[in-house]
Amino acid sequence: MDEIKLSKMYMNQDIKNAVLEVLDSGYYVKGPNLRHFEESFRDYIGSKYAIGVSSGTAALFLTYQELNLNPGDEVIVPSHTFIATATPLAYFKVKPVFVDIDPETYCMDIEKVKSEITPKTKCIVPVHIYGHPVDMDPLLEIAEEKSIKIIEDCCQAHGAEYKEKKVGKLGDIGVFSFFPSKNMTVGGDGGMIVTNNEKYGEELKLRRDHGRKSKYENELLGLNFRLNEIQAVIGKEQLKYLDEWIEKRREIVNFYNEIIEKYPNVKIPSEKEWAKCSYYVYTIQIEKRSSFIEHFNKKKIATGIYYPIPVHRQPIIQKLYGIQPKLGVTEEIVDKIVSLPLSPQLINEELDRIKVAINEYMEDL
Numbered sequence: 573m574d575e576i577k578l579s580k581m582y583m584n585q586d587i588k589n590a591v592l593e594v595l596d597s598g599y600y601v602k603g604p605n606l607r608h609f610e611e612s613f614r615d616y617i618g619s620k621y622a623i624g625v626s627s628g629t630a631a632l633f634l635t636y637q638e639l640n641l642n643p644g645d646e647v648i649v650p651s652h653t654f655i656a657t658a659t660p661l662a663y664f665k666v667k668p669v670f671v672d673i674d675p676e677t678y679c680m681d682i683e684k685v686k687s688e689i690t691p692k693t694k695c696i697v698p699v700h701i702y703g704h705p706v707d708m709d710p711l712l713e714i715a716e717e718k719s720i721k722i723i724e725d726c727c728q729a730h731g732a733e734y735k736e737k738k739v740g741k742l743g744d745i746g747v748f749s750f751f752p753s754k755n756m757t758v759g760g761d762g763g764m765i766v767t768n769n770e771k772y773g774e775e776l777k778l779r780r781d782h783g784r785k786s787k788y789e790n791e792l793l794g795l796n797f798r799l800n801e802i803q804a805v806i807g808k809e810q811l812k813y814l815d816e817w818i819e820k821r822r823e824i825v826n827f828y829n830e831i832i833e834k835y836p837n838v839k840i841p842s843e844k845e846w847a848k849c850s851y852y853v854y855t856i857q858i859e860k861r862s863s864f865i866e867h868f869n870k871k872k873i874a875t876g877i878y879y880p881i882p883v884h885r886q887p888i889i890q891k892l893y894g895i896q897p898k899l900g901v902t903e904e905i906v907d908k909i910v911s912l913p914l915s916p917q918l919i920n921e922e923l924d925r926i927k928v929a930i931n932e933y934m935e936d937l
């Protein structure tokens with residue numbers, strides 16, 4: 573019996589042929605595939621700019637650099653996220669201020685954000701965690717009133733919608749990751765920055781390539797954070813399937829919800845009426861998580877924990893910024909959350925195996 577993995581990467585013959593064409597072309601960086609991928613991603617999101625970069629982390633690093641933050645400035649981030657939302661700030665001597673989450677959506681709690689704003693707050697980073705969009709309108713209102721920038725971390729939310737608008741273009745800048753487990757990938761590491769702001773768009777294009785305007789003329793401070801042609805061509809091909817894959821993910825989520833909702837001791841994901849989730853992962857909360865995981869291990873079904881240590885509790889964060897204040901909801905859910913396999917490539921036989929495993933475990937409780 574094969575293991576059912578948490579996520580599966582999709583590669584068909586068209587994608588493989590496109591990669592071979594790139595290999596034969598001799599253009600491996602800064603070629604037409606990057607341009608085409610950026611154009612199609614920009615059109616998909618509906619933003620003015622899309623800039624391909626080497627990872628989601630690179631996208632965040634460049635974005636924080638572009639904002640011209642000064643040492644001592646503060647940026648409000650959730651703690652319930654992947655650490656890369658916060659760590660690039662340390663390179664600019666900027667302080668991340670961690671806020672708690674809403675227990676229903678797992679996204680940053682807007683009321684908590686409001687209470688953390690100080691004259692030093694320069695930016696807020698809503699993370700659309702698990703593919704559920706953050707409630708953006710109140711955040712955008714605060715931002716406008718106080719001249720604070722909004723950077724959307726969309727690394728888990730390709731194609732997710734807030735009030736029928738794609739996430740990424742709602743704030744000042746949006747960042748995406750194409751790490752292999754994401755809703756779409758580039759067959760390795762990759763990322764994208766999107767914005768409607770002309771200055772940011774033009775400057776970020778230069779910054780990801782040594783800040784150069786032409787081959788030997790460097791106008792801005794930048795590094796090499798380019799996205800390769802092979803990754804770009806895979807991304808361009810994968811983007812064609814993204815909407816179809818999101819629908820499939822949503823069907824699987826409904827399938828899981830119908831099985832699990834009858835068990836009162838388990839919390840299933842919720843979707844706000846203004847949200848269309850893209851479901852990067854399917855996360856439930858369960859009291860006796862370790863025995864649940866053990867049961868799934870025995871059945872050769874993978875499970876994941878996103879994330880077992882909240883960012884404000886990470887040793888490097890405490891070393892850099894000292895012991896952080898307690899975040900009640902984040903610290904409560906961290907021992908209960910567990911994610912089940914979710915990918916549009918899951919076949920019916922695998923879904924049935926997962927259904928049987930869930931029912932067996934719950935009925936034995």
Ligand SMILES: Cc1ncc(COP(=O)(O)O)c(C=O)c1O
Pocket residue numbers: 627628629630653654656657699725727728748749750751761762763
């Ligand atoms: C919320 C979030 N932010 C940032 C990143 C960093 O992206 P990458 O792994 O492409 O550097 C990830 C990726 O896992 C993520 O999930």
